[in-house]
Amino acid sequence: MPLLNTSKDSWPVGLLFSGESQTSTVEHSQACATLLAIDEVNGAGGIDGVPLVPRHLPIGPRPDDYRSAAERLCDDHGVRVLFGTHMSNSRKAVLPVVESREALLFYPTLYEGFEFSHHCVYTGAAPNQNSVQLARHLLRHHGKRVFFIGNNYVFAHESNRIMRDLFEQAQGQVVDEVYLPFHAPDEAFATVMARIETLRPDVIYSTVVGSDTIRLQRAFAPTRSRADGAVIASLAMNEADLAQMNADLSEGCLAAAPWFATLQNPASQAFRAGMHRRFGPDIPLTSGAEAAYFQVHLFAQAARQARILSFDAVLAQLGQARFAAPEGDVWIDAATHHTWLWPRIGRVSAANAFEVIEEETAPVKPEPYMVKHSFGNDLISHV
Structure with missing residues (x-):
């Protein structure tokens, strides 16, 4: 029976976040949120008196760098619980490592769905918790003609495939990809903008990520399309990106996420205060960081409830754990290993912050395989 804790006096847990990757800024926010949650868990007595001890190694920008770090954490440091990875190619590189070592990966980032691993718990949004809501909003309020632009990797291609299906259900049109x-x-980027100026879409759906997001916004800002009302919408744009530009570039952009840093409720305010107190007022607060934070607490609850600290026992208890997260109460769907989340739409204001303009009134069950994703009459009657 494989145990998830290999030490009697402490519980080593691994962090898989890179300071050199395309998405290093948001990964830094996720790493900080993970450390904050570990501090809180240990402050509450750890796991039955045993503290969590974070282990992290320098990780380069490539998926193989994450894989190598995961191997070293498992083989050299006795880690069997890992928190992290961000981009889908890094997650996919790490999954064979955790599967072969009977370890457990908690993945705190939205992704393209259509995946299941017995050794992975997905706490970021699945497509039915962000793509569906964003497509519905765009079709209702902005128009049916959409231009896709993305980085050339798995998330962009798969997310665009889903968004194309949603737009075409509502008789929308993808004018270019x-x-x-x-x-x-x-x-x-200039060539892409010239193409946008020619085609004049209502919406630019961006699956560009990380540092390229700022460059996309810089290229789009002076265009006639933006002046005439076209908007950039994204699942991946976040507060870490906003921190690297001003409202002249970002205002009007739309994003879908379960949590935005402007959300006002006691748990959200406490999370913000804790992050600022621990890491300073300039730490970017992102939805990925919020997921990184609450997933540690869900794991801790499950570990405390498990009679034996084995892989199977802790995993079984994860299906029973609940946590009052900054976005609202969250829990793991035992059948899919994905998380019930609170979809929201945010629009960047003149203050260069996401203003929540639309939100669900209850958490949405994850459907990573998009079994139930049809808009039906609810959308068509509003388009």
Whole structure:
């Protein structure tokens, strides 16, 4: 029976966040939120008196760098519980490691869905918890003609496939679909903008991530399309991106996420205060960080309830754990290993912050395989 704790006096847990990746800024926020939650768990007595001890190694920008770090954490540091990875290619690189070592990965980032691993718990949004809501909002309020632009990797291709299906259900049209390599030259973004100016879509759906997000906004800002009301909408744009630009570039952009830093409720305010107190007022607070925070608490609850600290026992208890997260009460769906979450739509205001303009009134069950994703008459009657 594989145990998730390999030490009697402490519980080593691994952090898989890179300071060199395309998405290093938001990964930094996720790492900080993980450490804050570990501090809180230990402050409440750890796991039956045993403290969680974070282990992390320098990780480079490539998926293989995450895989190598996961191997070393498991093999050299006795880690069997890992928190992290961000981009889908890094998650996919790590999954064979945790599966072969009977370890457990908690993944705190939205992703493209259509995946299940017995050794992974997904706490970011599945497509039915962000893509559906964003597509519905865009079709109701902005128009049916959409232009896709993304980085050339798995999340962008799969997310665009889902968004295309949703738009076409409502008789919408994808006018073009363009993929750029990471760190593409400025000339490539200029070429895409020229194409947008020619086609004049109502919406630009962006699956560009990390540092390229700022470059996309910079290229789009002076266009005639933006002046005439076209908007950029994204699942991946977050407060870490906003911190790297001003409202001249970002105002009007739309994003879908379970949590935004402007959300006002006691748990959200406490999370913000804790992050600022621990890491300073300039730490970006993102939805990925919020998921990184609450997943540690869900794990701790499950570990405390498990009679034996085995993989199977803790996993079984995860289906019973609940936590009052900054977004609202969250819990793991035992059948899919995904999380019930609170979808929201945010619009960037003149203050360069996400203003929540639409939100669900109850948490939404995860459907990672999009079994139930049809808009039906609810959307068509509003388009």
